[in-house]
Amino acid sequence: MQLTYAPAQALMPRWSSDGKAILFFEAEANKRFKVYEVLREGGSPRQLMPDNPAPQADPNWSPDGGKIVFAGGSGGDPSSSIQILDLATHQISTLPGSQGMYSPRWSPDGRYIPALSPDATRLVVFDFQTRKWTELAKGSMGWLEWSKDGQYLQALDGSGTGAVIRVRLSDHKTERLVDLKNIATVGYYSQWFAVAPDDSPIMLRNAGTQDVYALDWEEP
Numbered sequence: 001m002q003l004t005y006a007p008a009q010a011l012m013p014r015w016s017s018d019g020k021a022i023l024f025f026e027a028e029a030n031k032r033f034k035v036y037e038v039l040r041e042g043g044s045p046r047q048l049m050p051d052n053p054a055p056q057a058d059p060n061w062s063p064d065g066g067k068i069v070f071a072g073g074s075g076g077d078p079s080s081s082i083q084i085l086d087l088a089t090h091q092i093s094t095l096p097g098s099q100g101m102y103s104p105r106w107s108p109d110g111r112y113i114p115a116l117s118p119d120a121t122r123l124v125v126f127d128f129q130t131r132k133w134t135e136l137a138k139g140s141m142g143w144l145e146w147s148k149d150g151q152y153l154q155a156l157d158g159s160g161t162g163a164v165i166r167v168r169l170s171d172h173k174t175e176r177l178v179d180l181k182n183i184a185t186v187g188y189y190s191q192w193f194a195v196a197p198d199d200s201p202i203m204l205r206n207a208g209t210q211d212v213y214a215l216d217w218e219e220p
Helices: none
Strands: 007-015 023-027 034-039 057-061 067-071 085-088 092-094 112-116 124-127 133-138 141-146 151-159 163-168 174-178 193-195 201-203
Touching: 007 112, 023 057, 112 141, 112 163, 151 193
Parallel strands: none
Antiparallel strands: 007 023, 023 034, 057 067, 067 085, 085 092, 112 124, 124 133, 141 151, 151 163, 163 174, 193 201
C-alpha cells in the first residue's frame, strides 16, 4: 500500500508503539525538513508542526508514544537543536546544550536520548535524571539504534573501516559486531541501518548490475 507520493521524499519511517501510525520526515527541494504522521491504513499524511520554523528531521517516538524527539540535519547546522514535541499539549521544548546536535534516539526506558555531536566525531547521551550530557564514544558513526534491552547502542562505523559497532551504556565499551569491508551498502544516504526484534543488524546491500557494451571502432 502506497502511503506517500512524489514529489516529496519520505525519509526515516518509524512505527508507533501501538503499530497504528508511522512517523517520518519529508524532504523537498529548497525547503526545510518537516515531520509527518500517516496511519497504517493510509490516508493523507498529517504535518505535526506546520508552524515550527526549525528544521525537523529524523523524528523518533517516546516509549509511551506521547512525545516525539527530532532534530535538524547533519553537518553542524547552527539552527539545529534537539527538540521534543508533546503530542497532548502541542508544546515544543529544547534539550539544553543540544545546539547543532542531530540523530536523537529515545531509549526504551525513556531515560536517555543519545545524539551525534555537530562535528560528527562524538556520540553523546542526555540523561533526563541528571539533565546532563555524557560522552559515550569518539569517532565517526551514524544510524544509531538501541538494543531492545536498552543496554547498547548500535551504529554504522563511518571512519572508513566498514563495520557495525555497538557501545555499552554502562561502561562505554565499544565492540565491532559485523565487518562490512567487502559489502557494498546502499540507501538514500548511501547507507541504511536498523535493528531487528532480536537485535540483529539490518542493512541494504547493493546487488545491482550494470549493462556492459562492446564497441567496434574503425579509424577513418
